[in-house]
Amino acid sequence: xxxxxxxxxxxxxxxxxxxxxxxxxxxxxxxxxxxxxxxxxxxxxxxxxxxxxxxxxxxxxxxxxxxxxxxxxxxxxxxxxxxxxxxxxxxxxxxxxxxxxxxxxxxxxxxxxxxxxxxxxxxxxxxxxxxxxxxxxxxxxxxxxxxxxxxxxxxxxxxxxxxxxxxxxxxxxxxxxxxxxxxxxxxxxxxxxxxxxxxxxxxxxxxxxxxxxxxxxxxxxxxxxxxxxxxxxxxxxxxxxxxxxxxxxxxxxxxxxxxxxxxxxxxxxxxxxxxxxxxxxxxxxxxxxxxxxxxxxxxxxxxxxxxxxxxxxxxxxxxxxxxxxxxxxxxxxxxxxxxxxxxxxxxxxxxxxxxxxxxxxxxxxxxxxxxxxxxxxxxxxxxxxxxxxxxxxxxxxxxxxxxxxx
Numbered sequence: 001x002x003x004x005x006x007x008x009x010x011x012x013x014x015x016x017x018x019x020x021x022x023x024x025x026x027x028x029x030x031x032x033x034x035x036x037x038x039x040x041x042x043x044x045x046x047x048x049x050x051x052x053x054x055x056x057x058x059x060x061x062x063x064x065x066x067x068x069x070x071x072x073x074x075x076x077x078x079x080x081x082x083x084x085x086x087x088x089x090x091x092x093x094x095x096x097x098x099x100x101x102x103x104x105x106x107x108x109x110x111x112x113x114x115x116x117x118x119x120x121x122x123x124x125x126x127x128x129x130x131x132x133x134x135x136x137x138x139x140x141x142x143x144x145x146x147x148x149x150x151x152x153x154x155x156x157x158x159x160x161x162x163x164x165x166x167x168x169x170x171x172x173x174x175x176x177x178x179x180x181x182x183x184x185x186x187x188x189x190x191x192x193x194x195x196x197x198x199x200x201x202x203x204x205x206x207x208x209x210x211x212x213x214x215x216x217x218x219x220x221x222x223x224x225x226x227x228x229x230x231x232x233x234x235x236x237x238x239x240x241x242x243x244x245x246x247x248x249x250x251x252x253x254x255x256x257x258x259x260x261x262x263x264x265x266x267x268x269x270x271x272x273x274x275x276x277x278x279x280x281x282x283x284x285x286x287x288x289x290x291x292x293x294x295x296x297x298x299x300x301x302x303x304x305x306x307x308x309x310x311x312x313x314x315x316x317x318x319x320x321x322x323x324x325x326x327x328x329x330x331x332x333x334x335x336x337x338x339x340x341x342x343x344x345x346x347x348x349x350x351x352x353x354x355x356x357x358x359x360x361x362x363x364x365x366x367x368x369x370x371x372x373x374x375x376x377x378x379x380x381x382x383x384x385x386x387x388x389x390x391x392x393x394x395x396x397x398x399x400x401x402x403x404x405x406x
Contacts, residue, residue: 062086080348091352098339099354105173107351110343113203114260116229119176122201123148130162131155131186138204142197149187156184202229208237210244213404219246220396223267226259226313231266238270248301248403250396251321254331258312261340268320269294271302276324277362279316281340284356292324301406302327303399306374311335318372319361329374330399338368376402 066086070077088101102110112118122141125132131153137143155162157171158181175181175198182195205224210217219241223234241249268278272292280289304318304327315334321327340357360366381394390396 084350087346087352091354094354096339096355098337098341100352102351102353104349107345107349110351113225114227116203116205116227117200118203119198120201121146121148121181121196121198125154127162127168132162138201141201142199146194146196148183148185148194148196151187153186154183155186155191156182158182159184203227204233205230206233206237208241210241210246211400213400216247216404216406217245218400218403219244219249220252221249222252223256225256226261226263226267228260228263230259230263234267235270246300248303248406250303250305250399250403251317251327252305252396253310253314253317254305254307254395255309256311256314257309257335258314258337261313261316264313264316265290268292268317268324270296271298272296272320272324278320278324279362280360280364282358282360289362301403303403304329305395305399306331306334306372307380307395308332308335308371312337315367315372316359319365319367322372322375323362328376328402329372330376330402331374331378331395332380333373333377334367334371336367336369336371338366338370 066082069082070079084101091099091101122138122143123134124136124138125134134148134150134152134154136150137148157166160166160171178198180195181198182193184191184193205227207222209220211220212218219238221234221237221241223230238249265278269292272278272294274292274295276292278290278292280287302321302325304321306314306318306329310318310331311334315337318327318329318334322329338358338360339355340359341353342356343351343353345351358366358368361372376398378395378398381392384392384394386392
């Protein structure tokens, strides 16, 4: 977690991502089109804290060593790389896999992810052989306005063919500096060119649906991550479901690696009554219990779906919903990340991410390295990998069955 620095009806739509790897050859999943969110957002929990200045006489030794090396070392030294090495050395000393240095590219990706925006055209796609297949076109984006459709095959980008020599990781840095991008598209064996604007696009990370079983209306909300837009999008979808008259709700945070702790807190306060504990935080100097300040009256049954990739803020949500709301957890044991990170921007658009606290569930349980066990354990059926449909998603089916009897 992070503190931000100062078809079948069954086929998934919107932002719902597969829970297993694609079975296609050479598949590279590019979410949020034209930006790959590859940074260590995975298992990040971020909290917003203030910043301070620390002075230490030991820094004199670091500065002295730096000056001696740059001035007297017998070979030329890249001063920028030497500074980076010193910072990386400090992070290595911490012996904490969550405390790391992010380079410029990773810093940009993490910032885009947590801000909930990126520069692109508004699609998600997969690489297959010599094309990118459009999986989804996001609403109210340049891609949707240009007429791009799911199923379209992008065979050229700015005239460059999608072949073995095409490296999207290299190309994306060029793309985000452009105002437009030219795409060559194959649609039903008809090829055409289109020019699409490149703009700031809000990342859609919430998807909702409603099921009916045994005359019970069961709402479903999938939450992909916790960023600046998570609460707004989640609340909007929740209210839409409630207007339709739901009797219960499924919150799906499977494969959700975490994000901003304050947005997780906001979502929890939609359900948990004032005065009840959401989670505990232990820093170097103190332990505090974070309690709900919300006057809510929701009391319908809730299931939270988790799996082995549900981490950090997802685990905060699952633990609080279980212990302070009475929700039932279904799926597989979660990842087990009970630490909180802060970020600090460095020069040259780099960033460090370092642990500042441990968190516990409302009852005081630490889940770090342990995870959270679901009340009902269900292994995802292998058939789902072959056909990612709701019928084959036996974890969702178990949740629907469970709630239909409540």
